[in-house]
Amino acid sequence: MLSDTAVVGIDIGTSSSKGVLVSPDGAVLATAVRRHAVDRPAPGQVEIDGERCWAEAADILRELTRAGDHRIVAVGVSGMGPCVLVTDEHGRPLRPAILYGVDTRAGAQIARLTAELGGAERIRQRCGSALSTQSAGPKLAWLSEHEPAVFARARRFFQPSSWLGWRLTGAYYVDHHSASQCTPLYDAGARSWYRPWADLIAPDLELPPLCWPGEVVGTVTPAAAAQTGLPAGIPVIAGTVDAWSEAVSVGAHRVGDLMLMYGTTMFLINTVTAPLTAPTLWGTVGALPGTRNLAGGMATSGAITGWLAELFGTDDYPALLELAEASGPGAGGLLMLPYFAGERTPVADPDARGVIAGLTLSHTRGDLYRAALEATAYGVRHNVAAIEAAGGPVDRVVAVGGGTQGGLWTQIVSDVTGLEQAIPARTVGASLGAAFFAASAVEPVDIDEWNPIVATRKPRPELRDRYDRLYQHYLRLYPATTPVTHALAAYQQEAYQQEAYRHEVDRHGADRHGADRREAAAR
Known part of the structure; x- marks a missing residue:
């Protein structure tokens, strides 16, 4: 790359969105951060609004594109994962994204699917991992059971990295690594979607085409350029889950x-x-x-x-x-x-x-x-x-x-x-890994030169x-404490359900009272 050029990396994380502007030799020219809080609608449930993530990303990109006189030639993306963001056929989110393993709502679905698919060992041999709170598949099953009206409209699903890629390019895809955490939808040995299990859990979802995190998935559209300040037509790299992007960055x-x-x-x-x-x-x-x-x-x-x-x-x-x-x-x-x-x-x-x-x-x-x-x-x-x-x-x-x-x-x-x-x-993290992927798509780059080891922490x-x-x-x-903590976890869930029920009763009571007043006024 020429000395006046730069690449951008952007990451959607659990507590913040981060972006970096990086020179051809790996120097960080500018950074931008937008802190956010995840939503916790119920015990064990952790979500984030997809449109809010995109708005933060666009804001960060606008800030970085104004940071100095640099010609941006490529952009890379990453994000927390595996998450489940379901959209309609046009890519419009139908509900907030369900986060990775910190969201523990799908315990019943994990147990049911493990039994239906022949046990944890069989799943592990095909997919690389047994079903757990980290797995995307059970969370899709949870949506099917608990929000059937939403799930009936769902046609696509995204990870935070592929969501950014979609908004920048209009390309529907997911990288192989992220897919390998969508257990049990992906066959880790064959490196492909496993249709029998995918169709069992989400028969109406269009499974995205697969690519590697360092591949170019498209170019910035004119609409995305207007929202972000990025030059239209520059390549966008697929990206992957933030932790794996961080591993690449070092x-x-x-x-x-x-x-x-x-x-x-x-x-x-x-x-x-x-x-x-x-x-x-x-x-x-x-x-x-x-x-x-x-x-x-x-x-x-x-x-x-x-x-x-x-x-x-x-x-x-x-x-x-x-x-x-x-x-x-x-x-x-x-x-x-x-x-x-x-x-x-x-x-x-x-x-x-x-x-x-x-x-x-x-x-x-x-x-x-x-x-x-x-x-x-x-x-x-x-x-x-x-x-x-x-x-x-x-x-x-x-x-x-x-x-x-x-x-x-x-x-x-x-x-x-x-x-x-x-x-x-x-130690900027995932956004630097995303920028490295972007730079590598333009010309070969050595990460050891970009980000050398400078210290050692010894025990x-x-x-x-x-x-x-x-x-x-x-x-x-x-x-030693598990019997007590499990009992307390059950108590917390019960207390939440009782509180939610009281709110629902109060809300319906207020609705009825308002209807009575409107009816009296009409008389």
Whole structure:
């Protein structure tokens, strides 16, 4: 690319939308962020409005196109996933998108489909993963059962990345990696849709054509150019799920690499030589052609630190990190289970709940914040153990995401796991991976030159014994508290249903009262 050119990468995440303008040598010329909150209409339900995502993306793109005198030559996209955004035949959303594994509404559908399709092992052998809250298929089945009028009108479904691609180009598609998380609709061995199971769950949906994340899917339309400020006619690259885009952004796609994504949730992606599966992990097609992954994800990580900051009435995260560092290893004897939104891997329990054990009146904000950071580190160790037990080689760990800032969180994870972590020059995340794909579509680009490793976080051996003991307590705490937390999860759901029923009764009462008044006035 010429020196006056640039590419754009944009990502729709759980807590924000982000965009980057990047030069041919990988320098980030400008960034733009729009923070948002997801909707939680009921316990276990997490959604986001598709039109709001597009409006944020268009706003970000307008800001980036005005950032300096650069000729933009390509754009890449990514987004959280797997999600379920259903639309009519014209691509108009029929309801908000249902999010990935943090949305746990489809438990009954997971159980029913697992039985109908011959059991978890049969599904895992064909699709790479058993059905779980991460799977898109059961959420489509939930829509069919709970919102039949909506589902009857549904003709297409999108991921956040393909939704952006559709709005920019008018091309209906999904990338192979995202499709491999739409279990059980996709055959991971054949790398194609599996029609018998897709037709069973969603017979009226038009399954999108498949492509690889780095492929060009179309060009920016004149209408999209008017909305975004992008030049009409430039190529748009397919993109993929944000975590896989982040792995690409730091070069963590070689066999034996493990990417740790520090974000609202914690994600782990291990690149493997051949397809691997495990009962509570996700075997997927990789972001690059010919690659395979074994992956895991925690339902919360940064979400807990954000929750604590809100409770503490501050958004001064550097100050909270100072307090956590002062608390010291072990957080003053506090131990936390980070299952504040259920848990994905390796627990696979949507009814798990957060636990804070060991609290006394002497504990401080710093202790609680430190306990949250250590809890996610124990969760990482638990996932790494599951990956290694399944045969995944963990030879190199690369850290990425906003949680790498400041250094304390990554240091705690290294201390707890005993693993070194490579820290790249830029931890912008998925939007940088999307920009890399865009640049690669114009001319060959080396990610190691774009985003070199600049630091290494090493475990401190003097803390190993202490954290080994605490980790064993962590492993025991979940089964010891499960009967109580499951009962509380059921209580929460019952309380929500009762409250929803009262609101419905009140609403109908108000409607009847209004009708009576209108009838009296008419008389």
